[in-house]
Amino acid sequence: MQWMGLGNLWFALIIPAIIVLYLLKRKVEDRVIPSTLLWQRTMQNWEAVKPWERLRRNLLLLLQLLAACLLVLALIRPAVLTEGITSDHTIIVVDTSGSMMAKEGNETRLERAVSQAKALVEKLGSGQTMTLIEAGREPNVLVSKSADKELLLQAIEKLAPFSGTSDQIAALSLAGAIAENEPGSGVVWMGDGSGERKLDGGSVPAFSGSFQFMQMGSTRENAAIGVFVTQPTEKGIEGLLRVDNHGSMPAKGKVTVFDEQDKLLDTDSFAIGAGSSQTFSFQKLAVSSVYRAVIEPEQDGLSQDNVMWSVPFAAGKGKAVLYSPEGNRFLHQVLQTVGSLEVETAQQAPDAAAPARDLWVFDGVVPDKLPKGNILLIAPNKKSEWLPLAGEKELDQQPRPVTPDDPLLKHVDWRDVHVAKGYVLDEMPGMKSLVRAGDVDLVRAGIMDGRRMVIIGFDLHASDFPLRPAFPIFMQNVVNWLSPGQTAPIPLAHPGEVLTIPLSPGATTRTLTYPNGHQQSLTEDATSKTMQLPELTGLYRLDEGMDTGTKSTYFTVQMNEEESNITPKSVSVVQKNVEGQKEREEATATDTTGALGTKELTYWLAAFALLVLLVEWRVYQRGY
Structure with a gap:
């Protein structure tokens, strides 16, 4: 038995109110009678000092109390568990997260959910419809309000688990919104309640219809x-x-x-x-x-x-080329000390046909065509097809970070840095401002034509930046970001996530091999590849054809660690009362012995209360 409207329990105060009315003495009307001999006992009772009298057995009182109890029960909306579908429109939500791959006897939790969902479909009655939602990384409506059993069964059969965590809040929000717009809807959630996202009642829309949670798990050992x-x-x-x-x-x-x-x-x-x-x-x-x-x-x-x-x-040695026509002792020295780079000083400007390098550093010069590799550009003093230079401007404000939490600005203090002049750049797609003085961008970073790029928009000689402790820290961050393949491994990733894979400049061929043996050719002429990982865990291998041979880079994709905790949990939602106000959190049963639903007894109780009132009125008329 469930109580869907306990917030209306205060209506039970009408029961003691009825009893109090029967305890109070009734007011009488004065009448002239021939004799009071037969009225002595009655007169003694009314002449007592107390304003109430002893409660007597009264059929009207019993009938009124029975009617009041029935009305109160109807207001708190009792419901009983039933087998099969009781709503006109049932919304089934099936959790397909990684924990649903846990074994329960000879079947997985998802296989059990599929079997239970099929049983619900088979019990659909005439005029009843069903919506099927997959609670995956993002909720997905597979079938919308259909009475076609064959279509529903086919969609249920195609449900497959993934190695990540389902977005339960988004799935419940979607189901709640559908139930709100479709009168007579009920929601059935099939899952184990696991997941790293905690369900907060304030974040989930209130359900106006019934909500049933069918627990698919019992095992917790893992x-x-x-x-x-x-x-x-x-x-x-x-x-x-x-x-x-x-x-x-x-x-x-x-x-x-x-x-x-x-x-x-x-x-x-x-x-x-x-x-x-x-x-x-x-x-x-x-x-x-x-x-x-x-x-x-x-x-x-x-x-x-x-x-x-x-x-x-193990951190490798990357190849960097520094081209500074005027020479820059500060820059050359810091490049030799930060990162793992073999720095080569170029005597003439490289062009687009130059051999690929991990990092190109241009100081006080702007190449017409960008060579293959990531770019660090300092003091951009010339406009080109790819660089929208608008001019040079005197600065009267100190530099300030625009995005202090950016990895390039980690531990970099700009408060003691002074810059005399800066180069004004127009908007550049893919590039964002990191440091600004007034309305002039002093540092920009981003992706351009598939390569990583950092632009320092002022001449180091026109500032005291190289003399500050922030300079080597900033350059360390820049070199690490522009040469990720030499400074850090590809991080551990989870299925479905977006991962950026560093690519070696100058590679003639690139092939990505998946854990299942599938191979994908990468044609990007870039220094990085951003991709959404498939639902495959295991070892991935990137083979790149270089002049010196084949270079293989490995990275791993693992199940989300949170899914390893397979302990079953309950799911609760906020229930709405008759007036549409949020009333309470309702945690439903966690049994899977049958295809469960709920049937409210409100209308039966209200009808019975009306019948009792009719009987009470008839009794009153007869003078009992």
């Missing part, structure tokens, strides 16, 4: 690899691995490390308490481009988080 990193050291390759136990019982098992050729390198066993973690250190691993760690727990609900890849990274 062990997962939380972290696996490897790095080169003077003594060889070292690895660090952490195993997390997300369950409520101790977990035991074995952990194994393999190389790129699936050769076993090391193995160990683990015994982890409930809700705890254990860290393993592997010393002197054999040299390999990538490593794969595998755990084999004795009890495990989710196998997709039992494997993790690691790519050892």
Whole structure:
């Protein structure tokens, strides 16, 4: 039994009010009678000092109390669980997040949800319709208000899990909006309630119709690899691995490390308490481009988080070219000390046909055509096809950061920096202002023609910037951003995310190999590739054809760590009362023994109360 309108419970005050009325003495009308002999007992009762009398057995009172109780029950809207569909329009929301791949007996949670959804479709009655919503990374309406059982079954059969976290708030908002616009709608949510996004009642629109949560999960035991990193050291390759136990019982098992050729390198066993973690250190691993760690727990609900890849990274030496016709001792010195760059000083301006480099630095000169590679441009004093120079301007204001949280400005203090003159640039697509003095942009950064670019819009000799501690810090940030392939590995990513992959300048061919063996040719003539990752976890390999041979770069895509906690949770929403006001949070049942729905008893109770009132009126007329 559920109560859909407990906010109306205060109407129960009418019950004691009725009783009080029967306790009060009734007012009488004076009449002249022949004798008071037969009225002595009545007279004694009315002559008492107290204004009330003893409650007597009264059929009218009993009938009125019964009618009041029925009306109060009708106002608090009791509902009973029923099998099948009770709403005219049912909105089914199926969670397809990573935790729905957890095993429940011989089937996964999603397979159980698919089976339950099919059972609901089969029980659709005449005139009833159904909407199917997939609660994935973004909610997706697969079928909208249809009575076609075949269409609904086909859409349900195509539901597939993904390795990320579903946006439950967005899915509930969508379902609530549809239910609000379609009278007689009810929402059925099928999932396990897991996910990193917490449902806040204030963020979810109130449901005016019924809401039913069907729990698909019961298992909570799961062990997962939380972290696996490897790095080169003077003594060889070292690895660090952490195993997390997300369950409520101790977990035991074995952990194994393999190389790129699936050769076993090391193995160990683990015994982890409930809700705890254990860290393993592997010393002197054999040299390999990538490593794969595998755990084999004795009890495990989710196998997709039992494997993790690691790519050892050692900062390499990038190639940079500095072209400064007037010479710049500050710039040359700082480029030699920051980053991992082999700096070559050019004696003449390079053109577009120049050999590719990781970084080109132009000081006081603007090339007509940009060479292959990322660009650092200082003191742009000439207009070109790609550089909209508007002139030069005296500055009377100090530099100030426009976006202080940008990685290029990390730990850079501009308060003691003074700049005499700056170059005025018009708008450049893909470039954003980082530092400004008045209305003049002193530093811009962004992507232009597929290459990363930073523009310092003033002459270093016309400022005290090279003399400030902020200068080497800023240049370190700039070099790291303009040569990411040499300074940092490609970060660990999750399926469906947008990832920027650094590309080697000058590569003649580029091929991206997916974990399932599928290969994709990259034709971008750029220094980076931004792509949305598919729903595939595992090891990705980028092969680039260079003059010196093939260069292979690896990166890994893993399931979101939050999905490893497969403990079932409940889902609750805000329910609206009859007046349309937000009333309370309603947490629904978490049973999956049948296709559940709710049926309100409000109208039956109201009809019964009306019948009692008719009987009470008839009794009153007869004088009982």
